[in-house]
Amino acid sequence: MRMSEATDAFAAHVSDVRRLSPATTKAYRADLADLISVVGDVEVRDVQLEHLREWLWVATQRGDARSTLARRAAAARGFFAWALETGHIPVDPSLRLIAPKRAKTLPKVASADAVSDLLDRLGHAAAQGDPIALRDHAALELLYATGVRVSELCGLDLGDIDRERRTVRVVGKGSKERVVPFGGSAARALDAYLVRGRPVLRDRRLDALAAARASEPAGVTDAATPGDAVFLGVRGGRMGSRAVYDLVARALGPIMGGGVGPHALRHSAATHLLDGGADLRTVQELLGHASLGTTQIYTHVSAERLAATYRLAHPRA
Known part of the structure; x- marks a missing residue:
């Protein structure tokens, strides 16, 4: 079996079985495609440790960043296992593959x-x-209040929100x-958006669909309707991750500098929870981390902030 065929089979395995x-x-597909670009679309059994080392070199x-190298090495190990x-x-060539540790x-x-x-x-x-201003306010309030990932925010449906609780x-x-x-702040922003903002965006989509059906009845299906998505885009469809990234970059960029995305609000929410006295296990559960070790990085952030404040405030620091 050639590498390209094996990559397809492996991708199906991790998606359907795992x-x-x-x-x-x-990401697995992209990393293995990069490997193929270096070693060629050879038989899987012909790939040796030297080929993998050359790929990383x-x-x-x-x-490529150290984190990228570490991720690609992990993808190769998973694939050959x-x-x-x-x-x-007959033999796994990746067993002795060493990649730099993530910084x-x-x-x-x-x-x-x-x-x-x-x-x-x-x-x-x-x-x-303004419906867009109402949506943007609600989205950022909810991101900061809950610490959810951007994909989780965009995937929210109306039935996922319990406004009473x-x-x-x-x-x-x-x-x-x-x-x-x-x-409470997120609840008020969300209520305002759901009552005054979302219906306007939804109607824009429905009006556009009605116009399209009038001109091309066979070319538009009901699958294009807004559905139950909580956050809608300018044209009334489900808001995408890219739009949330752009929103956060515009809002937080002047405060935190360039390269800021929705995870900055997730990081901030977790750190502020710990600063306020929340225990690590609670923050882990709120963020949905599988490992407590992932959550522990925020204790280091809090310690760094404490040390910086001490150096600025203590007369003999």
């Missing part, structure tokens, strides 16, 4: 005051009644479901 997310499956010369298990190869960098975190000021400004803009039900990595609470 039930990994579409994003993870896509090429990536190093290209300037599967190939060995399924009998496509341990602390996540970017905005101060609680900065986030509060930002959300207050968005709230004042939303009070004018102030909770949202999200489906995270590995299709794991969890219920996350949110506070």
Whole structure:
């Protein structure tokens, strides 16, 4: 079996059998496609350890980050372990493959005051009644209040929100479901959007569909309707991750600098929870981390912030 065929079979395995997310499956495909670009579309059994080392060396010369190299090495190990298990190869060439460890960098975190000021400004803009301003305010309030991932936010349906109990039900990595609470500020922003903003965006979509059906009745299906998505785009369809990234970049960019995405609000929410006295296990459950070790990075962020404050404030620091 050639590498391209094995890649397709492996992708089907991790998606259908291991039930990994579409994003993870896509990442595996991309990493193995990069391997094929270096070693060629050869038989899987012909790939040796030297070929894998050359692949990582090429990536190093290209300037790939250490985290990228570590991820690609992990993808190769997973692929060849599967190939060995399924009998496509007699020996796993990746067993002795060594990749650089991921650099341990602390996540970017905005101060609680900065986030509060930002959300207050968005709230004042939303009070004018513009549906996009109402949506943007609600989305950022909910991101910060719950610490959910951008994919979880975009995947929310109306039935996932319990406005009485102030909770949202999200489906995270590995299709794991969890219920996350949110506070009064997010509740008010969400209510305003659902009552005054979302119906306007929904009607835009329905009007466009009606016009399209009138001109081309056979070319439009009911699948294009807005459905139950909570957050809608400018044209009334489900809001995508790219639109949320752009929104956060515009809002948080002036506060935190370039390269800021929705995860900055997730990082900030987790750090502020710990600063406020929440225990690590609670934060782990709220964020949907499978490992407590992933959550522990926020304790380091809190310690760094404490040390920085001490150095600035103590007369003998």
